[in-house]
Amino acid sequence: MRSKPRSRWSVPAAVSTLTFLLAACVQNAPQDALKPEGPIARQIDGLFKPVFWIAAVIFVIVEGALVSLAWRFRAKRGAEETPPQLHGHQKLEIAWTLAPALLLAGIAVPTVITIWDLAEEPKGADVVNVQVVGHQWWWEYNYTDLGVTAANELHIPTGKTVRLQLESADVIHSFWVPKLAGKQDLVPGRKNFMNLEADTPGTYFGQCAEFCSLSHANMRLRVIAESPAAFDGWVAGQKADAVLPTAGQAQAGMQEFLSNVCIQCHSIRGTKASFGKVGPDLTHFMSRGTFGGATYDNTPENLRNWLRDPQAAKPGNKMVIPKLTEEQIAKLVAFLRSLK
Numbered sequence: 656m657r658s659k660p661r662s663r664w665s666v667p668a669a670v671s672t673l674t675f676l677l678a679a680c681v682q683n684a685p686q687d688a689l690k691p692e693g694p695i696a697r698q699i700d701g702l703f704k705p706v707f708w709i710a711a712v713i714f715v716i717v718e719g720a721l722v723s724l725a726w727r728f729r730a731k732r733g734a735e736e737t738p739p740q741l742h743g744h745q746k747l748e749i750a751w752t753l754a755p756a757l758l759l760a761g762i763a764v765p766t767v768i769t770i771w772d773l774a775e776e777p778k779g780a781d782v783v784n785v786q787v788v789g790h791q792w793w794w795e796y797n798y799t800d801l802g803v804t805a806a807n808e809l810h811i812p813t814g815k816t817v818r819l820q821l822e823s824a825d826v827i828h829s830f831w832v833p834k835l836a837g838k839q840d841l842v843p844g845r846k847n848f849m850n851l852e853a854d855t856p857g858t859y860f861g862q863c864a865e866f867c868s869l870s871h872a873n874m875r876l877r878v879i880a881e882s883p884a885a886f887d888g889w890v891a892g893q894k895a896d897a898v899l900p901t902a903g904q905a906q907a908g909m910q911e912f913l914s915n916v917c918i919q920c921h922s923i924r925g926t927k928a929s930f931g932k933v934g935p936d937l938t939h940f941m942s943r944g945t946f947g948g949a950t951y952d953n954t955p956e957n958l959r960n961w962l963r964d965p966q967a968a969k970p971g972n973k974m975v976i977p978k979l980t981e982e983q984i985a986k987l988v989a990f991l992r993s994l995k
């Protein structure tokens with residue numbers, strides 16, 4: 656006699672369950688929302704944890720009762736009587752209506768208070784205001800009070816509240832840096848706001864959290880938190896015009912850049928021709944550790960690959976250019992790497 660065949664779903668079910676369970680053991684999780692590293696993220700975490708444990712206790716009680724009652728009153732061979740029915744039992748009906756209602760009210764009060772708290776506009780001279788514009792597929796940051804424009808890597812001073820004004824140039828995106836704050840959408844034609852703050856210097860990873868077409872996965876971002884003094888230094892560096900090369904391969908690259916289609920989309924302050932606004936401002940390109948929606952490390956090799964075929968590096972992006980020769984690419988890379 657053959658043993659009972661296992662369902663063909665049992666192996667996939669076991670594998671996917673194990674995958675989810677083992678994912679919790681990962682050590683290097685830079686986007687772990689359960690490890691907040693700033694007061695705003697901590698406030699959200701402070702709401703999440705008690706709600707989670709209340710839900711966990713209720714889950715165990717309800718499922719435990721369900722399973723034990725199903726077992727106790729299961730159909731037995733030959734037995735015909737059913738357990739006594741409780742329909743219309745007034746006291747029980749009132750109890751199991753009232754208990755969840757009180758519990759939900761208990762959860763709603765701190766939830767609503769936290770939502771209002773998080774939405775509050777921060778006051779004081781210390782607040783850093785940044786307009787964030789979502790593009791397919793990169794982030795534009797305009798420090799409205801400081802006169803600085805940056806891309807993908809958001810520099811912030813530690814211990815100060817950063818007020819983000821979120822807008823979109825095309826479709827809906829969502830700004831998400833799990834260790835520092837919650838998620839907030841960037842909606843065309845609207846201004847949304849969110850606050851952000853980091854306790855300690857460091858690099859915090861984030862990404863677009865709203866599907867925004869082909870290269871959504873390549874719309875990453877970083878928040879670089881620095882001491883207020885280091886942040887001021889960064890601001891001073893960003894405000895300056897580019898120091899343009901005067902000789903060699905880099906200067907040849909600048910000629911190439913300024914006579915090519917590059918200037919239609921990119922700005923390099925200090926040049927007389929490059930004022931494009933479609934792509935990221937490249938004035939201080941080498942002050943960034945990444946490029947291409949914070950997807951690629953800013954290395955000469957990655958830059959060469961990007962220039963060889965931008966559409967392969969980030970499918971669907973707006974950088975549609977005539978094919979460059981290796982010589983042009985070498986010159987352009989030398990120029991871009993001179994933009995400190």
Ligand code: CUA
Nearest residue numbers: 828863865867
């Ligand atoms: Cu922008 Cu997804």
